[in-house]
Amino acid sequence: MSVLSPVTAVVSAAAPMLWGLLAGGERLGAGSAAGLVVALVAIVLVALLPGERITRPTAPALSMAVGSGLAIGAFLILLDQTGEGSGIAPLVLNRVVNAVLTGGLATVLVVRAVRSRRGAQSAVRASGALPLPLRSAWLLAITCGVVDATANLLLLWALRAGGDLVVVAALTAMYPAGTVLLAAALLRERIAPVQGIGLVLALAAGILLAVG
Secondary structure (H helix, E strand, C coil), X not given: XXXXXXXXXXXXXXXXXXXXXXXXXXXXXXXXXXXXXXXXXXXXXXXXXXXXXXXXXXXXXXXXXXXXXXXXXXXXXXXXXXXXXXXXXXXXXXXXXXXXXXXXXXXXXXHHHXXXXXCCHHHHCCCCCCCCCHHHHHHHHHHHHHHHHHHHHHHHHHHHCCCCHHHHHHHHCCXXXXXXXXXXXXXXXXXCHHHHHHHHHHHHHHHHHHHC
């Protein structure tokens, strides 16, 4: 896991960055180019999971990590291709597709559970005791949905406001930095030294991309 997480993060940034440079014809100054390099290094360091033993990933696991990164990158590329006249329709359709796919998967799991005589609830019920009361779990899930939708709106706004896909992709891929900082502030988790270096580099990359 300590290897796969940075792989996904880097690929999710590199794919739209390459698309913007090669297919989109975007041009960057020296400062922005340096910022991209620093950003990629920062992404790897911040995404590393401290305490995890580094092992050689299997081919299927590595393939899925790369595929996940490519899918995230493709989402950014496609979102960048939408016109301003479409409004938030791309995000709405994205949610509709998510709901259809998730609902279809849940239906398949329920049917399989019923056929195996395990009961329909066994397919959608969490195994073991929930760490939170059911009401709190629902509120937390709704909050996560609101935060996720807000993040996508801000991403669309950044692209529509004239932001280069290369720069937006690099900054977006540094989201693990926010996770690390929130975990330290809210959960009192310790920031590992390697992640601290990554946070400093992420700040430096952001400055270089902003002024470059």
